[in-house]
Every structure is written in C-alpha cells, then in structure tokens.
Amino acid sequence: MADFNKIIMEKSQGNAKFNPDEQRKFLETFEERVIGYCSISDANSSIMKQHFKEIVANITESYQPVTVKISPEVESSYQVFYLKTAKELSCEATIVSAFCQSSPFGLVIHSNYPVDVEEKDLSKQFANVLHPVENKKSANKKTSFWKKCLNR
Numbered sequence: 405m406a407d408f409n410k411i412i413m414e415k416s417q418g419n420a421k422f423n424p425d426e427q428r429k430f431l432e433t434f435e436e437r438v439i440g441y442c443s444i445s446d447a448n449s450s451i452m453k454q455h456f457k458e459i460v461a462n463i464t465e466s467y468q469p470v471t472v473k474i475s476p477e478v479e480s481s482y483q484v485f486y487l488k489t490a491k492e493l494s495c496e497a498t499i500v501s502a503f504c505q506s507s508p509f510g511l512v513i514h515s516n517y518p519v520d521v522e523e524k525d526l527s528k529q530f531a532n533v534l535h536p537v538e539n540k541k542s543a544n545k546k547t548s549f550w551k552k553c554l555n556r
Contacts, residue, residue: 431473431500436518442526447510472497473512
C-alpha cells in the first residue's frame with residue numbers, strides 16, 4: 405500500500421523533472437536538443453537583433469520543429485522582437501520563467517528531438533553573418549603608378 409499523503413504532496417508540487425540543473429541552464433530544455441545559443445550580452449546586442457531573422461531562417465531549413473527560448477534577463481524590447489520574429493518564421497517562441505535566471509544564455513534555439521550540432525554558440529556557428537570579415541587587403545592595396553597609367 406502506498407502512502408496517499410506522500411503521493412498527494414508529490415503530485416501537488418508538479419511533475420518530477422529529469423536533470424533539472426541542465427534544464428535550468430539551457431532555458432527549460434536538454435542540451436542534446438540545442439541547435440544554437442548565445443549569451444545574454446549577445447542577445448542584448450544590436451548585431452544579433454539585425455541578423456536574428458536570417459539565423460533562424462537558416463536553422464529552420466535544416467531542422468523542424470524549432471523553438472526559441474528567451475531568457476528573462478534579455479531586455480524587454482529585445483524579448484518582444486525575438487518573439488515576433490520567431491513567430492513570423494513559424495517557430496514556437498517563449499520567454500522562460502524567472503526560474504532560469506541563473507542561466508548564462510540569453511537565447512536558446514532547440515528542437516524537440518536530439519540533434520547533432522558540433523558548434524552550438526551562435527556567434528561562432530554564424531560568424532560569417534554576425535562578424536563579416538572585410539577584405540582589408542584588397543581595400544588597402546595600392547596600385548602602382550605605372551599600372552594606373554597603363555590601365556587607362
């Protein structure tokens with residue numbers, strides 16, 4: 405016979421979570437489901453805001469369904485932007501509870517099944533989009549006097 409008081413107390417506290425520390429860190433999901441993440445400071449940056457739609461569109465080409473989790477530590481104007489943009493791209497999006505405030509991540513993009521992504525940091529995964537390297541050599545390269553004269 406089970407102790408009914410114990411069962412009632414357990415059920416009233418909600419479902420038991422598997423690996424709750426990992427779920428808190430990755431904004432209520434498991435690490436093996438994460439496609440990409442960025443820090444709170446990156447999520448609050450204008451560069452991430454500018455390229456967020458492009459990044460999520462690129463991710464949705466390879467993975468379906470995609471969910472965007474937003475930390476409560478991200479500025480509210482950015483939270484609203486990320487929510488709207490994710491919804492436009494037919495992704496589920498949510499601002500997680502204050503329960504996850506200890507997470508170092510501002511955004512976590514994940515699927516509902518395990519994925520195999522080698523580099524999960526969005527600033528490294530999409531470095532060519534977020535931090536384009538200008539071809540400084542060609543811009544700074546001086547042409548010789550004779551080349552200028554002969555190419556006319």
